[in-house]
Amino acid sequence: MAHVLVLAAHPDLRLSRVNRGLLVAARELATPPPSARGNTLEVRDLYALYPDYVIDVAAEQASAARADLIVWQHPIHWYAAPPLMKLWLDEVLALGWAYGDGGTALRGKDVWLVASTGGAESAYRPDGYNRYFFDAFLPPYEQTAALCGLRFLPPLVLHGAHGVTGAQFAAHEVAYRERLASYPDWPELADLEDCPTCEMPQGDRPQAAAAAAEGLS
Numbered sequence: 001m002a003h004v005l006v007l008a009a010h011p012d013l014r015l016s017r018v019n020r021g022l023l024v025a026a027r028e029l030a031t032p033p034p035s036a037r038g039n040t041l042e043v044r045d046l047y048a049l050y051p052d053y054v055i056d057v058a059a060e061q062a063s064a065a066r067a068d069l070i071v072w073q074h075p076i077h078w079y080a081a082p083p084l085m086k087l088w089l090d091e092v093l094a095l096g097w098a099y100g101d102g103g104t105a106l107r108g109k110d111v112w113l114v115a116s117t118g119g120a121e122s123a124y125r126p127d128g129y130n131r132y133f134f135d136a137f138l139p140p141y142e143q144t145a146a147l148c149g150l151r152f153l154p155p156l157v158l159h160g161a162h163g164v165t166g167a168q169f170a171a172h173e174v175a176y177r178e179r180l181a182s183y184p185d186w187p188e189l190a191d192l193e194d195c196p197t198c199e200m201p202q203g204d205r206p207q208a209a210a211a212a213a214e215g216l217s
Contacts, residue, residue, distance in 0.1 A: 002039045002183055005067035006030075009046045009074040009085035018116045018161040018169060019075055025173050026073075029180055038181055042067070046084050053087060060092045065105050069183050070150070072141070073114040075161065079130075079137045089144060098148040100200050107149030108195075110184070112156070113141055114176065120160035134159075143198075151195040154188060 006026045010019040023045060030041035042063060050056075064070055074085050081089070096102050117124070117134070124134040134157060145152040156179065158164065158172050179186065 002068040003066055004039050004041045004069045004071065004180055004183060005063055006041060006043045006071040006073055006180070007046060007085070007088065008043065009072075009082050009088070011047060011077075011082050011084070013045075013047070016075070016161075018158055018164065018172075019073065021169060021173055022073060022114065022176055025177050026071075026180065029177060039183060041180060046088060050084060053084060055088060055091050057091050057094070060088065061094075061097060061105065064092065068109060069153075070106075070109060070111045071114055071180075072111065074116075076115050076117045076137070080140070093144070093148055095205060099198075100205060101202055104149065109150050110153050111145045111150040112153040112179075113138075114156045116158045116161040118160070118162055120163070124159070146196050147198045147200070149195055149198075151192070153186075153192070 006023075008019065008023045008026070010016050010023075013020045013023065023043070026041060026043045030043050032038070044060075044063060072081070072085065074082050077083075080086065093099065093106075094103075097105050119128075119130055121134075122128055123130045124132065126132065138155070141155075142152045156172075156176060158169075164172070
């Protein structure tokens with residue numbers, strides 16, 4: 001049995017059909033009947049928790065440390081994560097905790113991006129208005145994961161979220177539920193490479209190294 005942490009970040013769920021529906025699905029899985037067996041889920045709606053953008057870093061680190069799988073669930077805004085999800089990355093994945101010297105709290109865990117786009121899949125092509133395949137926008141996520149020792153799992157992406165039919169969203173939701181419930185027993189994970197090793201030299205953060213040395217003296 002695995003512990004799954006879902007971090008949902010949508011700036012206004014009133015305007016969302018896809019992310020609101022996925023959040024409801026995750027919450028339903030997080031509260032199974034007492035007789036149910038399987039993964040345990042923890043769901044954190046970042047915009048509900050932190051409307052003032054003041055993140056409780058200690059609480060978020062504790063949640064992430066408990067998890068075997070961390071889910072980043074959000075719409076794509078300007079080819080990246082929404083601002084509060086980016087702030088979570090900036091503040092929670094701290095030097096000395098998530099990466100760098102002594103930063104091993106997340107090493108060996110998995111991270112899964114569950115994203116939606118406003119543009120159709122055809123927009124993410126060299127001949128589309130976004131000019132690149134969607135995979136071209138993933139390296140910042142992949143490298144963030146790698147620096148923290150997290151294995152980046154194949155993302156689940158729903159394109160054209162504003163125009164999907166009820167049947168299309170229903171199929172997407174079923175896939176989402178099944179993955180949350182069945183992790184880590186996903187067929188493609190058997191052949192997925194381990195997280196690459198990214199050791200950061202202490203000299204890349206000289207101020208942090210000096211502060212740590214001063215604290216030890």
